[in-house]
């Protein structure tokens with residue numbers, strides 16, 4: 001019964017329905033789950049592989065999430081911290097859609113600006129808007145206060161949001 005298949009097929013074919021995020025930057029798998037609001041408490045079945053050897057990037061993480069497909073904004077969030085990530089949508093054990101994440105030139109509504117005086121952090125806030133200056137390494141600039149943020153700043157804002165890191 002054993003059928004030969006190449007290793008990438010093997011990796012993505014294990015879930016019946018859902019999303020496999022491949023080529024996640026090594027060490028970012030948990031942050032990706034956090035961004036997607038997946039804690040495990042809601043019952044989501046997710047599998048993480050961390051620091052897997054990759055031909056493309058040396059080391060990578062892989063995140064598999066069952067019965068969950070990603071929204072456009074979620075894909076952009078992943079692109080912020082893992083610009084080389086590939087999204088695979090799986091239906092009935094088959095990859096029905098595969099594409100690389102791509103950051104738009106302008107990001108809206110995410111993440112929180114690190115400048116506490118920024119108008120996006122005011123009581124009646126403007127919606128966060130950033131210009132993408134560089135993808136890898138990440139550099140985004142707030143439209144309202146011109147504050148630059150890098151990948152660490154984004155990750156820090158995220159972990160603050162969900163309260164996992166105190």
Ligand SMILES: [Zn+2]
Pocket residue numbers: 113114115118119120142143144145146147
């Ligand atoms: Zn700002």
